[in-house]
Amino acid sequence: MKHASLKMLAGAAFALMLASTPALANDNSSSSDQQKAAPLYPNATRKEPKLDLTDKKEQQALNDGLTAAENNDKDKATQLLQPIATGSKSKYAQAMALQGLARVDATNNNLPAGIDKLKQALTNGVLPNDAYFQLKYELATFYLLNQQYQDAINEAEQWRSEGKKETPESYALEGEAYYHMKKYPESITAIQKAQSMAGDKADPRWNQLLMLDYSESGQTDKAAALAKQAVSTSPTDPTSFHNALSLYIQSKNYADALKLMEQTHIEGKIPFSENDYVTMAKLYMNDAQSDSNQDPSGDTTKAVQILQEGISKNVVKPSAENYMLIGDANMIGQNFNDAAAAYQKAAPSASDGEPAYKAGVAYVMANQYSEAKQELQQAISKGVKHKGKAYMALAQANIGLKNKAAAADAVMEAEKDPETAAQAKKWLKDANIGN
Incomplete structure (x- = not known):
């Protein structure tokens, strides 16, 4: 992630x-x-x-x-x-x-x-x-x-x-210099000396520097522990919140990252930025796709809701990228019609046909083949990253519409793409079309 x-x-x-x-x-x-x-x-x-x-x-x-x-x-x-x-x-x-x-x-x-x-x-x-x-x-x-x-x-x-x-500040100065020289053990020693001398009057920035030292020297568990402590000490400080969040995610501790975001969101003490809303949605989507999650729909619904909240508050931009994310969340939760609707909102401002392609795939999954065909043809016309896959999806839509000839034409186009050539050849062979 x-x-x-x-x-x-x-x-x-x-x-x-x-x-x-x-x-x-x-x-x-x-x-x-x-x-x-x-x-x-x-x-x-x-x-x-x-x-x-x-x-x-x-x-x-x-x-x-x-x-x-x-x-x-x-x-x-x-x-x-x-x-x-x-x-x-x-x-x-x-x-x-x-x-x-x-x-x-x-x-x-x-x-x-x-x-x-x-x-x-x-x-x-x-x-x-x-x-x-x-x-x-x-x-x-x-x-x-x-x-x-x-x-x-x-x-x-x-x-x-x-x-x-001797002053704490002089050791903190050395700690920062050592950090920039990538001498993390020396930086840690200097910063800890500064903190021990300053006691309760220690500059919070020293703790942030210590987090970086731990993180960049591979001690992410210690960095995360410091970040968690900073959040509990200063629950209204955006810097402490984002430090902890970043460390949790870097160490792939997604459960604690999501827990922190949920708690912060509920308390409302730190206003969420667009990046915060998007990150929270991605954490929900990541949790929905974890091996232990038997029912992803709960998390994907939360992902959609948090993005829609951000859009309603004019914090999250109604951009193609964000509507694509809403569509992806709905696809994971198997809400195919909602996914297609989100992708269609992304299409007008998108630079290529990717949203239309994804909308077409969503409609195929929802067995709405006429809508799927229209979206897929539009996607291919505008340009897609995986042209062969788009043609294979178009073939599925035509099969659903009981138009085998059109499906065969689409598969033969997919055969021209190295990514889908083998799949297309097998389809044509099984349908007894061509050699």
């Missing part, structure tokens, strides 16, 4: 993005006031240099520029920070301006330029430890977003080692 790939989980956007980096280091206080505040990196191995920013006017311009960058006012940030980055006598002011300009580069989707600016800011040697390590962590994030995954890991590990500081 086909379904959207588990890659839909990646739509949750695991990248930490700029929101997960520390805020830009606005310097709204004097250096003496800063020294009174508790340092963020009290055990850092790096010796903290003395600040060299003394110009009050420049300090205010720097603060205003960093605030503009934080607020995504790119023009104002660039106007205020660029002169400081290129012309200030203070290396500290230059470095902080470069950080603000790097943020502007990131919002302009120019991560390489932002990386260069952050590296330049870090090498000037005058940043206080709080600002220095903040920039190092931001550089690790930039590397991750720029798909420089090993660089991101190296920078994060150096940040922890030199700054003597």
Whole structure:
């Protein structure tokens, strides 16, 4: 059974993005006031240099520029920070301006330029430890977003080692980098470390990344267990619902997938999309065709009903594809007239004669041979994927109409198709027609 790939989980956007980096280091206080505040990196191995920013006017311009960058006012940030980055006598002011300009580069989707600016800011040697390590962590994030995954890991590990500081977010960053490098065991270890450190405050996106790690490393049972837990914890979250659904289907656990969809549909806490309605119908049809199902009509009726509900709500498009699906469900349930009616609704917007062909077959099964002949002739005229099968079905319709000559003509056409040649030859031989 086909379904959207588990890659839909990646739509949750695991990248930490700029929101997960520390805020830009606005310097709204004097250096003496800063020294009174508790340092963020009290055990850092790096010796903290003395600040060299003394110009009050420049300090205010720097603060205003960093605030503009934080607020995504790119023009104002660039106007205020660029002169400081290129012309200030203070290396500290230059470095902080470069950080603000790097943020502007990131919002302009120019991560390489932002990386260069952050590296330049870090090498000037005058940043206080709080600002220095903040920039190092931001550089690790930039590397991750720029798909420089090993660089991101190296920078994060150096940040922890030199700054003597550990955070759940830094391990989550490594976990994502390892995931993109397809190093799933390392990613799992890093994400689990982040979750254990964060406890109840763990970012839900980390759990989604862990699901991907388990799934893509063949541990779909663990991935499904995580997905089920996420659904129970957040029953109104569409992402958790779709994650669980995708994992159940990927692991061919169709019973639990259908149970989840039924429960979600009944509760009505998550609005169904067209894809949800179609997926639920296909799950019913899959269950109807399972070896253990002695009476498929119950499931196929549910499949039709769920699609019709979606159409009535203007969520499911009344397209040829969806009407074909309704027809297929009715065929499985042996509701041949309903199947033919659905296929006929699909025919006008279809690009070929497939709906008409299926309608013709449905009418043959319902012993309505005149309708079958009309549909099959229309299908052949419009073009079908299996022309020989269409002609064999047309022959059945003509037999039902007691028109043996027309049936023979149709079978001789089917004989020209390699797919049905042997079947057609046997029919003609048994009817004592031809050689």
